[in-house]
Amino acid sequence: MRMRSRNPVLSQANHYDYVTEKPITYASVTIKTLFLLSIAVVSAFVSLYYFGDQLSMGWLFGAMIVGLISVIFGSRSIKYAPIFGVIYAISEGLVLGIVSALFAYVYEGIVITALATTLLVFAIMLLLFQTNIIKVNQKFASFLVVTLMAVIIMSLIGIMIPSVFSGNLYTVIVLVSAALSAFFLLLDFQRIKTSVESGMDQKVGWILALGLMITIVWIYIEMLRLLAIFARE
Numbered sequence: 001m002r003m004r005s006r007n008p009v010l011s012q013a014n015h016y017d018y019v020t021e022k023p024i025t026y027a028s029v030t031i032k033t034l035f036l037l038s039i040a041v042v043s044a045f046v047s048l049y050y051f052g053d054q055l056s057m058g059w060l061f062g063a064m065i066v067g068l069i070s071v072i073f074g075s076r077s078i079k080y081a082p083i084f085g086v087i088y089a090i091s092e093g094l095v096l097g098i099v100s101a102l103f104a105y106v107y108e109g110i111v112i113t114a115l116a117t118t119l120l121v122f123a124i125m126l127l128l129f130q131t132n133i134i135k136v137n138q139k140f141a142s143f144l145v146v147t148l149m150a151v152i153i154m155s156l157i158g159i160m161i162p163s164v165f166s167g168n169l170y171t172v173i174v175l176v177s178a179a180l181s182a183f184f185l186l187l188d189f190q191r192i193k194t195s196v197e198s199g200m201d202q203k204v205g206w207i208l209a210l211g212l213m214i215t216i217v218w219i220y221i222e223m224l225r226l227l228a229i230f231a232r233e
Contacts, residue, residue, distance in 0.1 A: 023199040024208070029192055032209035036089040037216065043093025048101055060098045067091040074210055081206035088210060092217055103224050107231045114223040121219055125185040134183075136190045144183055151177050171229050178222035181215065188212050 047055065067088050074084030100111045128134050154173055192208050 022202045024195055024202045024205045026192070026196055028202050029196075029205045029208050029212070032085075032205050033212050033216075036085055036209055036213045039086060039089035040093035040096060040213070040217075043090045044097030044100065047094045048097045055094075055098055060095060063091040063094040063098075067095065071210065071214065075207055078201070078203050078207065081203070081210065085206050085210045085213075089213070092213075096217065096220070099221065099224065103228060107228055110224060110227050110231065113227055114220055117223045117227070118216065118220045121182050121223070122185065122216065125182055126189065129186050129189045134186060136186045141187055144180060144187065147176065148180055151180065174222065174225045174229060178219075178226050181218040181222045184215050184218070185212075188215050 070084040070088035070091065074081045074088060077084070100114075103114075104111050129136065134140070151173060155177075188208075188211060192212070195204060195208060
């Protein structure tokens with residue numbers, strides 16, 4: 001049974017559901033994802049090492065906007081997905097570089113710990129998916145989407161009314177968001193599996209890789225927030 005992914009990028013791959021002589025493989029998606037992640041890492045390093053003194057919040061918001069535009073266009077064009085995927089990786093690398101530097105300035109060693117935790121979470125969720133311990137079906141996806149909407153609403157309320165996040169409420173929101181980011185990996189894995197088994201064209205791999213990268217970045221950011229909370233206690 002086919003299940004539509006709730007990842008806004010991966011769900012776009014449904015529009016390119018056709019059989020081809022060059023079908024997508026797990027290896028090709030993995031290589032494309034690692035390629036985009038490598039670009040993001042290089043972008044983060046270069047931006048901080050060479051332009052660290054010139055970076056500001058303006059650069060952060062600008063990179064976020066470029067990344068958002070890249071996701072929108074990259075997820076809707078199988079032809080230009082590789083180009084916009086690279087643009088997203090570069091812009092997201094700048095964002096991650098600035099955010100990581102801000103956390104590292106306050107909490108020593110937090111970046112390395114967050115990276116290691118992200119890899120651990122990825123490995124655990126992949127194991128859970130392969131062993132089918134957690135059933136990835138439409139009800140599971142719907143539950144995650146409803147929970148995500150609740151987290152987003154609460155986060156917006158917290159931005160507008162900071163006093164709402166007094167006490168332990170902020171910790172609860174971060175914990176729920178971190179768990180969501182991990183469980184969304186299962187939806188990504190399911191969509192990739194469906195794409196491979198359906199014999200989709202290998203070019204769709206760029207869209208799948210972009211969607212998977214977005215989830216991995218989300219997990220990393222949540223790990224930073226979560227570790228920062230534990231460091232304060």
